[in-house]
Amino acid sequence: MKKILFVCHGNICRSPMAEFVMKKLVAETGLEDQFEIASAATSTEELGNSVYPPAKRKLAEHGISCEGKRARQLTRKDYDYYDLLIGMDSYNIRNMERMCGGDPENKIHMLLDYTNRPGDVADPWYTGNFDATWRDCMEGCKALLNTEM
Numbered sequence: 001m002k003k004i005l006f007v008c009h010g011n012i013c014r015s016p017m018a019e020f021v022m023k024k025l026v027a028e029t030g031l032e033d034q035f036e037i038a039s040a041a042t043s044t045e046e047l048g049n050s051v052y053p054p055a056k057r058k059l060a061e062h063g064i065s066c067e068g069k070r071a072r073q074l075t076r077k078d079y080d081y082y083d084l085l086i087g088m089d090s091y092n093i094r095n096m097e098r099m100c101g102g103d104p105e106n107k108i109h110m111l112l113d114y115t116n117r118p119g120d121v122a123d124p125w126y127t128g129n130f131d132a133t134w135r136d137c138m139e140g141c142k143a144l145l146n147t148e149m
Helices: 014-028 055-060 076-081 089-101 130-146
Strands: 002-008 035-041 083-086 108-110
Touching: 002 014, 002 089, 002 130, 014 035, 014 055, 014 130, 055 130, 076 089, 083 089, 083 130, 089 108
Parallel strands: 002 035, 002 083, 083 108
Antiparallel strands: none
């Protein structure tokens, strides 16, 4: 089983969007029993909070429910448990490496590094542009899934 953890700053916008997009893509290919997918935050700011309402609405527009998802923080144990820890931007990557004590097994990557346009996933918390975040998550998750299949 391939275990993937998506990570952003608060775990209420980008990483849960990527988590639930990836779950949908995996389900559409009939590979649910081959993947475990979750998400987490590098900060403590949103712990226990549900997915940010505009992110939840964007997922719902595409028939995706994220009901019951609550923000949680990345732990050092996650590094041992998950096969891949996928950050949404370079700031997240730096924090993930610090929190995990480095990346000796090369498990930490940025989502868009799997695409032909590497870089940061658009952050809707600041821009309000959930369409751009949706596009980045969908493109990144499709490319990641193709890499992992």
